[in-house]
Amino acid sequence: MSAPPAPPRLLLPHAPALTVSLRGAVLLDTDGEFHHLPLAAASRRARDECPMLCHATAVAARLGIEPFACLDLLELFAFVRPARFCLPTVKGLAESLGLARPADAEDEAELLIRAARTLLQEVGERTLADTAARASDTRSAAWAMARAGWGWGTSVLAALGVTGDAGRGSGLRVWERLPEWSEHAPEPPSGSIAVDPIEARQRLDRLLGSDSEQRPAQADYASAAAAAFQPREQAGEPRLVLAEAGTGTGKTLGYIAPASVWAEKNGAPVWISTYTRNLQRQLDNELDRLYPDPGTKARKVVVRKGRENYLCLLNLEEQVMRNRPQEAVASGLMARWALATRDGDMVGGDFPAWLGDILGRARTLGLADRRGECIFSACPHYSRCYIERAVRKARRADIVIANHALVMIQAAMGGLDDGATPTRYVFDEGHHVFDAADGAFSAHLSGLEGIEVRRWLLGAEEGSGKSRARGLKRRAEDLLGLAAEAPNALDAALAAAHALPATGWQNRLQDGAPVNAAERFLALVRQQVYARTQGADSPYSLETECRPPIDGLLEAAAELAHALGKLGAPLQILARVLGQCLDDDAAELDTNIRSRIEGLTRSIERRALLPIAGWKAMLEELIEGRSPTADGVDRYVDWFSVERIDGRDFDVGMHRHWIDPTLPFAKTVAEPAHGLLITSATLRDGESDMGWLAAERRSGAIHLPSPPVRAAMASPFDYPNQTRVLVVSDVRKDDLNQVAAAYRELFLAAGGGGLGLFTAISRLKAVHKRIAEPLDEAGLPLYAQHIDALDTATLVDIFRAEEESCLLGTDAVRDGVDVPGRSLRLIVFDRVPWPRPDILHKHRRNAFGGKAYDDMIARLRLKQAFGRLVRRAGDHGVFVLLDPMMPSRLHGAFPPGVAIRKVGLAEAVAETRAFLGLGLQPE
Template structure:
């Protein structure tokens, strides 16, 4: 039945009774940028300063939305509260809402509150509506809610327990403890993943442009507007799906499609036709999670039936993105044994999500990102297999594993949506989880291929990396009650028990691994008392960095060349290389012994044993042997010369002026060389596409050559086909570009004033991009009050205590909000409509002049290389403004030193005007209103 909305907070009678609304007798707290309001249980509103609100919040355990964000806004530590987002996640698991009062209100069907006072009242109504859902839920669902909420509330740390139980009509009598345990053991209720026979290799039937165009028309539907540019793009993309004519000579197409062309459906059309005709898989790789979500949604057009889509389409990510059921079980056991109240709450919410999730993806899937902020990384993302400790078929949850389900589905799928990093790592290792390598790729957001390859093919001999390898090999050391690290022995001992040489190799490797940095290595290095050869080498690296940098007191990370080593460093490098070889050699022997067993016992091993051995061999190669080989090569270069294709340097990584890592780094000067060799060359065809592939230098051939260098196409034996389809948008009419000439970019007071006046002129809907976190924070501090007084919500990366993706979602959902972010956020912002109508860049986004960039600048052409990078960044940022045909916006650059040679970043026909701030404000106000 539906509970009485007028129910009071009086204690309910003991025993099972009628559902009642029980709202905690605490004040509701809503914090703005400069003031806060509290709504008392008696209905009185108190207008408070942030300091007053912080004092009362610590005493009164308020009701609020997003405790960490509110605490940050109040400039205080976290305090006990009733977070309505926790209630939402409990009642509506695997459902996203904006993590604000307005977002919660919209999620339950309320009108959007427009003041702090209205938000406070709305939050009470949100609670009422959520509790009514509990009261009217299916009896089976109510049983799960009852058991879990009682267990989460036993510690006293989850205040919503009493409210949920009251809505269920449970008063006084507690469920049996066994029921509570069953509520957390969600893996027992998950379906098993079925196994299928291996898929045959894909065919080589050609597809025609006519087939691709017909599929595009079917995807769009009869009512869709005609887009000649989209059809042209589809036809150009079709060439990537033709049979190749020679080995290592793939059909590669570089296709630039301006915003609005509709490239997603444009390449899904030929990709889906090829997949059907050849019974093979096309892997579509993106750089950002946002585009993965968009792709998944667009593929609903291809497969409207959800059951069919679940077979034909898979979103595939690295193992570190998925919930590990073994980690969840061990955490639940640990929390129960340690009687960890807050841990029990987090695990209860994770258990609710695990039963409701589509695929167990915690990064970009249906897992609300704000739960990480509220519950903490260890209790959320920390439950993934982020350290490569999977025991595969030895795991009790193997047949229900989310990761294994995704892997098996990907083997049978026709479209696999992945990310650049996974595709590159998989190709480099000859297959990470899948037995067959894809023959057809689409790299969307192709302008990021260079950056993704730079990350995938680099090597880092640092304290964190080496300590992580020790942990992977040895497992948890010291206080094992707080760690789920299992170590190589546990993962491998039953596989090598009957093979003497393998068992000996395992023992030898684990003994030698103690040369790697152990727990608390950072403290010992900082204090000058390193233990073991690895820590001694890292300590000397740190000494060289501190000796060579101009100013070691800076809060930013430090780096110096690896040349001219300080006394003792070369000797330490030689000694460490020898000790690392003692780790690497038995690991290779272990892998070889496992390979021999696979061969010798081929007729006797069952499928699960074979899969475990194959997976362990790959893990040994990827997680240990490859990095150990790379580290020894790096150490060897200190006594010789660094190979010309690499650049080496030493660095101390810092966060807010605190050392967090130290070590030696090696990157390819041109990372597209290994990308082309490992990924593109073995494939039969690849489409690399983006709205910003080409440079804007004004020289058409040079601009295409730049695209070929940035994507690796320049390293292929057969030249890539080129295609450029212009945007259908009328940028000249729909946009304005202004370069402000009278604001000194090094005067943060004036820079902040410019942001304030421009944001006010646009009445919100503004994105501010910064080249440094310190500049962002300085501007936020100076403009927050003005935004608050104008009732314009202001959000900021590195200030609000929220994940960047969550901030973007909030910004997208509030038409008049403003968002401040670093330059790195620009690609994650896809906000069509009026929510983004003004973009302000604090200065020209020149590349950071570090050691790696210096080497690349010398290799790729000097100043022209800097210009290209700056133009591409400006081009990408400008592309955020207009996402639909009816969008309009103004792009403002607060840098009087903007050189004219960078103006090619903007579309043809768009006039770039150099104006003073006053005129820019007037132009923004007039154009947008």
């Protein structure tokens, strides 16, 4: 029995505190003296003195050096407050800990020490108040991390009162202490009781509360949405509602109202699907209104994502049991999070994204089941698995919050994890249905896709480094005795898998030394791309048409198609004979074995047979020289590509996309459903019938036998008085010095709160390089996607929290930002966001109306970007486009009554300063 802990004591590390800006650094030494240092001097001292700081990766990047030994306050925060939100900045730490916000760099350096003291006091006090079991977990996790050399280890152990080996224990073996989920009887089929529009309005009133402001458009929206929750009359003819709700309408609660009524009346979940993680979080928060009791909400609401988003406990166990000192800190913090997390969701849930940045993605996010290697009920942690728990909770929930990709893949597969698909859907961010379907229903025969299938089949091979990959043999070995043909089929499949790309394939392709059928085909694809593409020496990705093929390519395609046939045939046998056991041995199989067989056969189908069949079909049509058509109409586009990052090849392959991906969406998702609501603030391209036709084409409604219900609610905002739209006429968009100067002056005029949007990453980086220091000198922090060592969601969170900051980003920022208030008061777009003129777009342009299709896409992108500017009644802001070639036919992207004015840069700067400085001033 271990000795009782000693009294806790505060022992701060004897280390300086360091903060770094773009122009220099401030170091507060251990004697309490401040040093203002240039970056070069700060780099030297940082490497020598192991300072306290916030976000080591970002600090190292600003210093221009490799990560170094330091005391990162974010690591301490993650230990003391696992699964709790904190912006990864000094100001973010201050706000999370309730400390005074720092006014300057010296304040920030001092705050690091105060934050360390606060966190160490908190962990000591909290552990004293915890149960014995939780306190023991905390002490033993700290002990294991300290023993491996964690910089905060001595201080944390002192705060916990741990001396010597008193903290030794099993604190990292958290899988032993997680609660088990339990099985329930199968859920009965859903009912078909309608939701009356009056019921939807009444539920909305309850959600809003008696003292909320009345928004008639919101109530009208809820009534219209109720039409998606009527019983259908014919199989294959769902009740479809297309509803455009202008920003500020309150569409989230508007559709939650009828959805929740339907779920309660019919005993089945409604799946609400979003495109962005940000909206998933927002939805989850909004549902607190419906279920204010956390226990009730935990039963009624489930956030559902693909398996690759959740922590795999077997992966965590393998990392912990390796007992490598360099992994101990990550293992300890992951163990702390695993005990505190709501649902094990590592992507957009309560896992702090910055933890992956500072600890390494392989030791954090890499612990998810990203390669489909799950061994299901053979896993010792199966009964505690986060994924299996979420699957079971979703069956009994009222509301399931999912994402477009998961919903579409689930429908295409006939159910991902349990063979079940919902009957009622809400697709929020419905303007992205086309793009999501494009990704979900495409096929890619590439080096990276091929090596993933090979790893799934063969597991870790010699020369594959530190891979934890578990092959099909390990997942299936104790099931093989259930069917006589299974062992031979597995052996044949594993032998045939060696035709797929192997580790090091990229180097062999460049060296002209492929070693198997897939690599020989890919080498010739790469040769054709480089031979046919203009600008092959550029740093960007390259592509070319498949026809006419270069010499030898069709022979290589035939060889690969034959090899894929040899791989697919035994896998089909294995899946069939194992599945047959479910019938033949039904009386003898226990629940776990049945579950494993079902899971394994679904995985074989999804992870191997489906991609192999798609690849084989693509190759055969290439060989035969026929177009991928249906009913005499081209349905697909095929092309070859070399994907590049900064001029370096990282993937080579053949691609197939639907020209109209809403066709498979309509067939696999919409037709089997009983009701769907597809909604967005930017669903239509204009307000006429042609605008609705665009919405029906982009949502797949035109492929259904019955016309949709159309509903449109205008935004309540006074856009003509709350906004300005300026097109700058005297900045050359091809001169990045001029473009950067425009961004700089506009951001300065707005005093921060500026969002800079770009159509190309290279232009973003060039502008950032030119304006970061001038903005920093003016006290306006500049953050940038693709530059800062932070994920996009975290960058947006920081931008939202800091009114004086500015943010540069591309598409993901344009579509995913929800920043009400003064934090976003200026949007600057570098040029008209025309669609990229690639091979896929060329075919879609021909199919969907030529130049009119280009205009529609540009208008919808501008409309979506402008919609970020005003999120609530008191907001006002300026939208600036730095493109003098903006045609007047795109003006329909902006709300009626908003004047689009062409001005010079000087006038745009002056108007921005006046409008945002004086506030809302009607002309």
